[in-house]
Amino acid sequence: MGVAWSGHLGAPVRQPSxxxxxxxxxYFTHDLLFVDARKFSGVRIVIRWQEEARQMxxxxxxxxxxxxxxxxxxxxxxxxxxxxxLTLAAASAHAEGIGASLLTQQHPFYNELAKAITAEAxxxxxxxxxxxxxxxxxxxxxxxxDFIVKGVDVIIMSPVDSKGALAAVARAKAAGIKVITVDVxxxxxxVASYIGTDNYAGGVMAGELMAEQLGGKGEVAIIxxxxxxxxxxxxxxxxxxxxxxxxxxxxxIQTGITxxxxxxxxxxxxxxxxxxxxxFGFGDDxxxxxxxxxxxxxxxxxxxxxxxxxxxxxxxxxxxxPDFVGVIQQFPDQMGKxxxxxxxxxxxxxxxxxxxxxxxxxxxxx
Numbered sequence: 001m002g003v004a005w006s007g008h009l010g011a012p013v014r015q016p017s018x019x020x021x022x023x024x025x026x027y028f029t030h031d032l033l034f035v036d037a038r039k040f041s042g043v044r045i046v047i048r049w050q051e052e053a054r055q056m057x058x059x060x061x062x063x064x065x066x067x068x069x070x071x072x073x074x075x076x077x078x079x080x081x082x083x084x085x086l087t088l089a090a091a092s093a094h095a096e097g098i099g100a101s102l103l104t105q106q107h108p109f110y111n112e113l114a115k116a117i118t119a120e121a122x123x124x125x126x127x128x129x130x131x132x133x134x135x136x137x138x139x140x141x142x143x144x145x146d147f148i149v150k151g152v153d154v155i156i157m158s159p160v161d162s163k164g165a166l167a168a169v170a171r172a173k174a175a176g177i178k179v180i181t182v183d184v185x186x187x188x189x190x191v192a193s194y195i196g197t198d199n200y201a202g203g204v205m206a207g208e209l210m211a212e213q214l215g216g217k218g219e220v221a222i223i224x225x226x227x228x229x230x231x232x233x234x235x236x237x238x239x240x241x242x243x244x245x246x247x248x249x250x251x252x253i254q255t256g257i258t259x260x261x262x263x264x265x266x267x268x269x270x271x272x273x274x275x276x277x278x279x280f281g282f283g284d285d286x287x288x289x290x291x292x293x294x295x296x297x298x299x300x301x302x303x304x305x306x307x308x309x310x311x312x313x314x315x316x317x318x319x320x321x322p323d324f325v326g327v328i329q330q331f332p333d334q335m336g337k338x339x340x341x342x343x344x345x346x347x348x349x350x351x352x353x354x355x356x357x358x359x360x361x362x363x364x365x366x
Contacts, residue, residue, distance in 0.1 A: 097127030098343045099147030100156040101140050103184065103228075105132045106258070107285060108311035109332050110158070113182065116336025117156065124344060135257065137164045144168040147177070154178045154192075154343040162187045162229035178346040182339050183332075184230045193342050195335050195356045199230045202328045202360040203237020206306050209326050209362060210242065210278050213304045217247035218277030221269045223256045223286040231282045234308055234328075238280055251276065262286040266293035270303070278304040284314040284327065291317060291324045310363055318365055329361035 100117055104110050114130055121128040129147070133140035137160045147155050148171055155172050159165035159181065166188045172179050178192040185194050210220060220242065225231040235253075242248050252269045256262030262281065266289055270276055279294075281287030287307025294303045300323055307314050310329030317324040335358060342352050 097129065097152050098154045098156060098340070098347075099144075099150070099152040100128055100130045100339075101143045101147070101158070102130060102132055103140075103158040103160055104135050106134070107283065107309075108313060109183075109284070109309045109330060112311065113158070113332040113336045116333045117340055118336075120337045120340035124340060126340065126344060126347075128340070133160050135160055137161045140165065141168050144172060148172055148175050151175075152177060153347045154180060156180045156182055156339050156343060157186075158182050159184045159186050159228070161227050162232075164227075178343075180339055180342055180346075182335050183330075184228050187229055190354070192346055193352045193354060193356055195338050195342065196230060196358065197330045197335075197360050198357040199233035199360075200237040202308060202330070203234035203239075204241045205237075205360065205362050206234070206280055206308060206326075206328050207238040207241025209364070210238075210280060210304065210306055211245045211248060213306075213325050214248060214277050216245050219249050219251045219273060219275050220278040220280065221252040221254075221266075221273065221276050222250060223262050223265055223279065223281045223290060224253050225257050225282050225286075226255060235280075235282060256286055256289070259285040259289045262289035263293055266290040267297065270294070270297045270299065276303055278306070281305065281307045283307065284309040284311050287324065287327065288314060288317060291321055294323045310361070315363055318363055326362060326364040329363050331358055331360075334358055 098121065100114075102110050102114055105114070114132075117128060117130065129152075131140075131143040131146070133143060140157070140160045141164075144155060144157065144165075145168070155177055157165065157168075157179065162184060163186075165186045169179050169186050169189050169191060173189075179186075181191050181194045181196070183196045185191075185196065214220070222235060222238065224235055226235075239250065242250060251273050254265045254269060256265035262285060266279060266286075269279070270293055279287070279290040281290050284307050287305050290305045294300060294305065303323060304325045305323050306325060307327040308330070310327045314324070314327045318327055338356060338358075342356070345352050
């Protein structure tokens with residue numbers, strides 16, 4: 001992408017090649033130096049001539065004859081190049097680097113992911129700016145737009161909404177910016193690379209663990225977050241595993257995004273379905289909330305809870321809480337490190353895999 005030039009001499013601006021811009025006034029043609037602005041997204045230099053110059057152009061009367069015209073052109077070109085240099089210098093102050101838009105800072109997983117991104121960027125001596133969407137799609141869209149205006153080379157993002165983020169990804173791609181999604185994929189378009197847990201496989205692991213804990217029979221419930229494709233995948237994997245055990249029934253699926261919401265949802269499910277034997281929480285917060293709900297409902301020792309993420313608080317709960325029987329482990333430190341490594345390769349023009357899955361683990365009581 002080059003700098004966009006426009007003239008106010010009433011003459012068309014034409015582009016004879018990829019390497020220059022030509023302003024044709026109708027009676028002389030003057031090629032201008034082309035400034036490569038591929039790294040300066042959104043930069044637009046507008047050439048404005050004074051009204052007197054336009055009047056002279058209409059009358060074809062230039063001061064001091066043709067020599068005066070040449071002097072005017074020389075002054076024009078010199079002024080243009082100085083203006084271009086100043087404009088591009090200002091843009092370049094924020095032009096290079098990596099922008100990262102993360103889903104939330106209210107979850108340990110994303111805190112670990114942010115730490116890993118920052119640490120790897122520092123280790124590789126590259127610039128990274130992190131913005132937090134706090135589960136607000138509008139804020140995330142605004143943050144991505146800000147990165148586009150600044151002209152970053154690569155955007156790393158964990159979409160708040162896998163479908164809602166499509167427009168932001170399209171805008172970034174149109175500006176020539178590579179996009180990497182981490183943990184949560186975006187639906188409806190391709191990105192340079194997706195880095196994340198194999199969530200479907202993790203869901204299958206959770207379902208198999210639940211079936212094992214229940215002895216192949218019972219009633220289970222799911223605390224869900226259906227706006228996020230990674231959660232959809234893990235819930236689908238859980239359902240697939242449970243479906244292989246005909247004596248286990250899924251009796252309730254409800255959405256509980258935050259820990260407070262998950263607590264209320266778990267309490268409601270236990271009250272409406274007093275024979276529930278197990279609860280699968282889409283993430284650590286949901287599972288930790290479910291374990292609290294089990295105790296507050298007087299069902300300690302009767303309901304097994306399984307989570308997904310494997311952050312320190314959940315690992316500790318598995319070790320110490322009789323109701324929290326296991327958690328599927330993700331590895332945000334690996335994701336953050338790999339995201340920066342992939343961004344650096346993209347900056348260098350190297351090819352990267354379209355998908356980079358990370359195999360989850362299973363943590364159970366010792």
